[in-house]
Structure formats: structure tokens, C-alpha cells
Amino acid sequence: MSTVFNFTFVPWFRSVAPYIHKFRHQTFVVGITGEAIAAGKLQGIVQDLALIQAMGVKIVLVHGFRPQVNEQLRLKGQEPRYYNGVRVTDSIALDCAQEAAGQLRYEIEAAFSQGLPNTPMAGARVRVMSGNFLTARPVGIVDGVDFMHSGLVRKVDVEGIRRALESEAMVLMSPFGFSPTGEAFNLSMEEVATRVACEMKADKLIFLSEVPGIRMNPSEPDSEDNPIDTELPLAAARQLLAQLPPPQVPTDTGFYLQHCVRACEHGVERSHILPFAVDGALLLEIYVHDGIGTMVIDEKLEELREATIDDVGGIIQLIEPFEKDGTLVKRDRTEIERDITSYTVIEHDGVIFGCAALHPYLEAKTAEMAAVTVSPQSQGTGDGEKLLKRIEQRARALGCTSMFVLTTRTMHWFIKRGFQPVDPEWLPEARKAKYNWSRKSQVLVKQL
Structure with missing residues (x-):
């Protein structure tokens, strides 16, 4: 049995080695949806992130909280409100978002603090650092709709994040930003992760999402016979987005793709859409040649x-x-x-x-x-x-x-x-x- 194991493990580990060397000292921005946490996937994702960091990758982790906020709203007798895919955040929704963010940050930090013997976290010692790294501004009134406490990223504290990463900490960011007057704004995880990746000139932007990636035939997104397009050149991704209706919900083909395109247009060489439903999706995408999701790659057309x-x-x-x-x-x-x-x-x-x-x-x-x-x-x-x-x-x-x-x-x-x-x-x-x-x-x- 051990001989069979040696013959499978040794070649596999050697095949992974070039990627370990390649990604050492690189910066990855990882966006994890609130749906992934609600589905009970946090533990496995945390273990994989700790392993990736141990191999020398600098990680900025941005969490979402869409289902958690919606659950808090419904407990208070409120229904979630969206317009063009963006949450309308009134004062009650803002309270719910703050509650959800606090709870999720606690859960994530606790998960990274585990170190039981005979588990993947044994000896990991991952230090997680959070902070007021984002300045925000209001979305304002669009098409007559007042988005109230919904905001957009105005500025990213790149130096602050970089200093935290250089101290070998993992940076954890909630989708919240504050105005210069101290007003809180609810942001989207996808926008925060994309802006941070762009401003940091990150090597990768990765979304752990509800969708398996971009299908070869986007008109049949749910067909199992429709394979995932594992590598999408930026030009082809732009063309596909232009053909799609504006995305409204995360399962729409263009929802994560629009952020991947934006990141690649602003200096992030590779952006990824991965399914959180697959155990080890991060490891499979980063350290296996063919990957598992869709990678949008910024390659010059003339090349x-x-x-x-x-x-x-x-x-x-x-x-x-x-x-x-x-x-x-x-x-x-x-x-x-x-x-x-x-x-x-x-x-x-x-x-x-x-x-x-x-x-x-x-x-x-x-x-x-x-x-x-x-x-x-x-x-x-x-x-x-x-x-x-x-x-x-x-x-x-x-x-x-x-x-x-x-x-x-x-x-x-x-x-x-x-x-x-x-x-x-x-x-x-x-x-x-x-x-x-x-x-x-x-x-x-x-x-x-």
C-alpha cells in the first residue's frame, strides 16, 4: 500500500513544485461569498488559505455577507431590496449588515486560530489583521432610486494593506467603508475585492462563488454537458460581456465576469471564478495545470x-x-x-x-x-x-x-x-x- 502511495504522491508533489516557486511572494486577493460560509464551506477554505499562505503567498481575504444580511432583515420583518443588482441599504439594512459583518469576522478569525494536532491547521499560526483600509462614498440616487447607505469604494489604503502583508499577516476585509466624516457605507464584496486587487496590482483576483465558472456556451449555463471554459482571454471576455444582459443576481453569467474583466483591464494579470461547492477548489485552481474554474487572462491580442x-x-x-x-x-x-x-x-x-x-x-x-x-x-x-x-x-x-x-x-x-x-x-x-x-x-x- 505504501509503495502505491509513494508512486502517486511523489510525482504529484513534484508536479506542484513549479507553481509553489512561481507564486511565492505574490499577492492574491480572494473574495469569498457569504453563500460559501452559509453552506458550511468556511473550514475547508480557511485550511486551504492557510496552506497557500504557508507556501509564501500574500493573501487579502474579502468576505461577502449577502445571505446573512438577508436573514437578519427577515428576522426583523423586512424584505431585502435591490435595484440593478445593488442592495438598497436603509438604516435597518445597515444595522443588519453591521451585525452580519461582526459575526462573520468573528467566525473567520476563530477558524484561522485553530491549531489542533492532526488537522491541516496544526502549527499554522495564521495572524489575521483587519482595519479601516477603505474610504467610501455613497452610491447616491440613480434612476430615481435612493440607495441611502449603499456605497462605492473611494480610496484603498494600499500602503496600510502592504505593511500588514509584509508583517506576514493575512488581511481580512469586510465590505464596509467609511467616509471622512465617519459615516458607514455598505459595499459589495465583489467591488471591494476588485478595487483592492487593482490598487494593489495583485497577481491574482479569485472569487469563490456559487457558479462553477463560465460555460463554453453561456446560453446554457446549467447544462452539465456544457463544459467550463477554463481560460478566457480578456478580449473574448469583453466580447461575451457585451452580448449578455446586465447581470442582476450572482448566478447570472456576467455577475463575476464583469469584475474579472475590470481587474484585468487595470493591471491584474489573472482573475478567477471558482465554485465553492468543490472541496479544495483553491488548491485545484492554483496548483494544478488545468485548474477547475474559469481564468480570465490579460494577454495582448497581438501576442x-x-x-x-x-x-x-x-x-x-x-x-x-x-x-x-x-x-x-x-x-x-x-x-x-x-x-x-x-x-x-x-x-x-x-x-x-x-x-x-x-x-x-x-x-x-x-x-x-x-x-x-x-x-x-x-x-x-x-x-x-x-x-x-x-x-x-x-x-x-x-x-x-x-x-x-x-x-x-x-x-x-x-x-x-x-x-x-x-x-x-x-x-x-x-x-x-x-x-x-x-x-x-x-x-x-x-x-x-
Whole structure:
């Protein structure tokens, strides 16, 4: 039994190591919905956050309290009021919000203070720091609706938060802000988390939400046959938002997406929407290659794009040295011109530094990733990862359930990214007929 465990644990732990090194000293802003706490998920989330912090990540945690405030209101015989998805906060709702925030902060701080032996929190010693880090202003009157004590973030005390993080504390923020005259305003967790991430120039903004992410087909958000789009470029996310009606409730597709887009537009490279219902969602998204939710990524359009006929010369120049040393199979110009729409390229300052092609075999619901090439000057910068992600997206969009590569020299790179070796007999019949048995390429498959 222990031998089997060693064979599974050791490779897994080694595969996680690059992400541990990558994220050390980075800053993550994590927004946790009140619904996650109401669903009893706080303990697991706290344990995962403590583990992430122990691996050197600086964390700002912003909690929501939507269901807790609504429950307090109903206990007082009041109904929650919203307009265009924003709470209308009268004096009673403000009292309820203050009560809910106080209770939740107590629960969260207590959870981080646990340290029982033989639990994930043993020896964690997480110091949680809160404070008046936000200055707020009123929403005011919009479309004739007086939002009263509902507010918007006016200013974030970036230096105060940074000093707290540098003292190795985790910063806990409630969705409350105060005016210069000391007036309290009820804010939304999503706006607070987004503004803090933008002002801090955080490396990640993460929402632990009621939704599993953004579906490939947003018009069918509840369909289990509609897979999650694990990586959404900023341009595509903007386009999707423009097609959607204004979000009113958290389960609307655009509700968290609008904040992810805003964050990426203001210097946050990656924003994530994760389901709190999945145990360990934070760990699965951060430390596993494919993740579990949707990541909106700020990538320049000119860097990663589908190839055009004008790119043929650049592709040939890129792959030629790899064809000469036998890493790639020789392709003539006519073949590349014919298949140019199958290629994705990475371009820096007008020069192509990486490419990959997608050849679908739809009858078998699979596709081949071919001609995967990254310039020696660009290797180690993540360009190969970007190409792989984009080709996976294209394959999923075609309805493929798997993707395969043929390689003689880069097998380990693909295995580290979820591919598994198979016998060449696995190949679709049309591809098997073209397989070069003398070259003895290794066939690797990844399930999508």
C-alpha cells in the first residue's frame, strides 16, 4: 500500500513544485461569498488559505455577507431590496449588515486560530489583521432610486494593506467603508475585492462563488454537458460581456465576469471564478495545470492569435531548425499554406516566437496538436503553456473530448501537463494510416 502511495504522491508533489516557486511572494486577493460560509464551506477554505499562505503567498481575504444580511432583515420583518443588482441599504439594512459583518469576522478569525494536532491547521499560526483600509462614498440616487447607505469604494489604503502583508499577516476585509466624516457605507464584496486587487496590482483576483465558472456556451449555463471554459482571454471576455444582459443576481453569467474583466483591464494579470461547492477548489485552481474554474487572462491580442497567410514565412523560419535536427517532421511551404487556419502563433514585436497546429478528427472526437514549436529565446517564459491552453480551447470548441500529440523528444514536457502515453494503435484510423512506424514517435493523449 505504501509503495502505491509513494508512486502517486511523489510525482504529484513534484508536479506542484513549479507553481509553489512561481507564486511565492505574490499577492492574491480572494473574495469569498457569504453563500460559501452559509453552506458550511468556511473550514475547508480557511485550511486551504492557510496552506497557500504557508507556501509564501500574500493573501487579502474579502468576505461577502449577502445571505446573512438577508436573514437578519427577515428576522426583523423586512424584505431585502435591490435595484440593478445593488442592495438598497436603509438604516435597518445597515444595522443588519453591521451585525452580519461582526459575526462573520468573528467566525473567520476563530477558524484561522485553530491549531489542533492532526488537522491541516496544526502549527499554522495564521495572524489575521483587519482595519479601516477603505474610504467610501455613497452610491447616491440613480434612476430615481435612493440607495441611502449603499456605497462605492473611494480610496484603498494600499500602503496600510502592504505593511500588514509584509508583517506576514493575512488581511481580512469586510465590505464596509467609511467616509471622512465617519459615516458607514455598505459595499459589495465583489467591488471591494476588485478595487483592492487593482490598487494593489495583485497577481491574482479569485472569487469563490456559487457558479462553477463560465460555460463554453453561456446560453446554457446549467447544462452539465456544457463544459467550463477554463481560460478566457480578456478580449473574448469583453466580447461575451457585451452580448449578455446586465447581470442582476450572482448566478447570472456576467455577475463575476464583469469584475474579472475590470481587474484585468487595470493591471491584474489573472482573475478567477471558482465554485465553492468543490472541496479544495483553491488548491485545484492554483496548483494544478488545468485548474477547475474559469481564468480570465490579460494577454495582448497581438501576442497569441490564430495564424493568417501572412504568417507562413515566419512559421517556416521558426520551425526550420527543429526540422533539421529531427525534432519536427519536415513540412513544405505548400502544406503550411494549405493548413494555415489550423495554426495558432505567439508574436512578440512582429516576430513569431511560437506556433502550434490543430488537426481535428471529429469522427473520433479527438484532435492532434502538431508542429508545437517555441523559439529558443522564448523557452521557459510560458509561451508553450499559452499555446497548449489555446489549442485545448479550440479542440473543446469543436466538441473534441481528447487531444493527442506525436513526439520523439519532448515527451516529458507533455506528460507534466496531463498527457498519457498510449499505443499507436489508439490513433484514429485516418491518422494511423499516416503514422511513420520507422520514426517510432511516442503517442500521448490528454482527456479534455
